[in-house]
Amino acid sequence: MNSQSKLQETEYVPLEQELKREPSINTKKRKNLKNVGLFALFVGPALLAFCVIVLIPFFTGIYYSFTDWNGVNGTINWVGLDNFKYLFTEDKQFQQSFWVTTKYTVVAIILTNVVGFVLAILVTQMLKTRNILRTVFFMPNLIGGLLLGFVWQFIFVKGFASIGQITGISLFELPWLGDAKTAFWGIVIVSVWQGAGYIMLIYTAALQNVPQELIEAAKIDGASRWQILRHITIPMVAPAVTVCLFLTISWSFKVFDVNLSLTNGGPFKSTEMLALNIYTEAFVNNRYGLGEAKALIFFIVVAAITIIQVTYTKKKEVES
Known part of the structure; x- marks a missing residue:
């Protein structure tokens, strides 16, 4: 049991x-x-x-970058690497656009970040009008690129000419959109004027997080404003620098709307950036396969540059 x-x-x-x-x-x-x-x-x-x-x-x-498709009919022929060989050996306009875009990118990155950082320092000072200044500096970023380009086209052609006649200042009498050199700088001016306000906001947020105790201690120790900026402020805003560099590199390489509306690549395609060159090749010349080959090269270059930039600046953040 x-x-x-x-x-x-x-x-x-x-x-x-x-x-x-x-x-x-x-x-x-x-x-x-x-x-x-x-x-x-x-x-x-x-x-x-x-x-x-x-x-x-x-x-x-x-797939289309390895074909000769014109983007219209259904006939698609596989051509292999012929498109890429043509771009690097015979397409001089693509090579020139690549050089112009590279030069523009370097200039626009430096100026946009410098102007944005200076504006951020200005609006973080104890000024009564700092909120109004933030709004004014950021407003150009709210305007679309095409509209902005047409507005500045009128300013460069009509506005500057009128100011030049009244004042006699040679700077305003230049053929801003009629000469290759001045047209290039016209695109730079418009792009920096539009993008600096957005970059300013990022730097402003970073500057407001810098501990004021460090700055006060440095002032007591006799550090100058430049020394404080170089050894305290800039290292403390290094993460914001990484983000701003990434954004400006992306914006500058992909510039299209301002280029199209302001100069349309002129005069004589001297200011035609890569994005506009790809658009023209694919949708104006009806060589879609060749345009896709250009876009693929463009993507690889931009991706490689941004990865290198982010990796390098992240290391600098850790070191600082």
Whole structure:
């Protein structure tokens, strides 16, 4: 009798435990399914849109870069690396656009960041009008590139000519959009004027997080404003520098709307940037395959430069 009761006990306890565990397992499965469902509900549409708008066109574009498709009819012939050979050996306009874009990018990055940083220092001072100044400096960024280009085209052609006639200052009498050198600087002026306000906001947020105790201690120790800026302020805003450099590199390489509306690549295609050159090749000259080959080279170059920049500046952040 004792042995039977012991056997029943030993058999009954595990079964009871399993019955108790079973609802918890089902509950976990339900929670997991619920989490998967919520994830699919919120992330699914965005992921689908990203695939349709970005990934699928990206990979089809890579395919078309190895073809001679004109973008209109259904005849697509595989040409291999012929498009890329043509770009590096015969297409002089592509090479010139690449050089102009590189030169513009270097100048625009430096000026936009310097102007944005100076404006950020200005609006973080104890000025009564600092909020108004922030609004005024940021407003050009709210204007679309095409509209901005047409407005500045009127300023360069009509406004500067009128000021030059009244004042006699030679700077305003220059053919700003009629000469290759001045047209290039016209694009730079408009781009810096538009982008500096956005960069200013990022630097402003970073400057406001600099501990004032460090600055006060440096002043007590006799440090000058330049020494404080060089050894305290700039190292403390290094993460903002990384972000601003990344943004300005991306903006400068991809400049299109200002280039199109301000000069349309002129005079004589001397200011035609890469984005405008790709657009013209694909949609004006109806050589879509060749335009995709240019776009692929453009993507590789910009991706490589931005990766190198972010890696280098991140290391500098750690060192500082």
